[in-house]
Amino acid sequence: MDKRYRTKYHMSMIENLNAIKENGMQAFLLNQEEKWRCPKCGGTICCHNGLCFDCDLETFLLNKKYRWNEK
Numbered sequence: 520m521d522k523r524y525r526t527k528y529h530m531s532m533i534e535n536l537n538a539i540k541e542n543g544m545q546a547f548l549l550n551q552e553e554k555w556r557c558p559k560c561g562g563t564i565c566c567h568n569g570l571c572f573d574c575d576l577e578t579f580l581l582n583k584k585y586r587w588n589e590k
Contacts, residue, residue: 528566529587
C-alpha cells in the first residue's frame with residue numbers, strides 16, 4: 520500500500536508516521552502545509568492529482584481523472 524501511495528500520490532504513509540514519531544505532530548503539520556502549498560497562489564495542492572483547485576480547477580474540470588503531470 521505504501522509503494523502505491525508513493526508512486527501515485529507522491530507521499531508515503533510510513534514516512535509520515537515516522538516523521539510524526541520523530542518530530543511530533545505540530546512539526547509534521549507545518550511541514551505538510553509547506554509541502555502541499557501551491558507555489559503560484561499559496562492554495563493547497565491535492566495529493567491525489569497534483570492540482571491546486573484555486574489555480575488548476577479548469578484542468579480538473581476538463582479531465583476529472585487527471586493525475587500528476589499528465590498532458
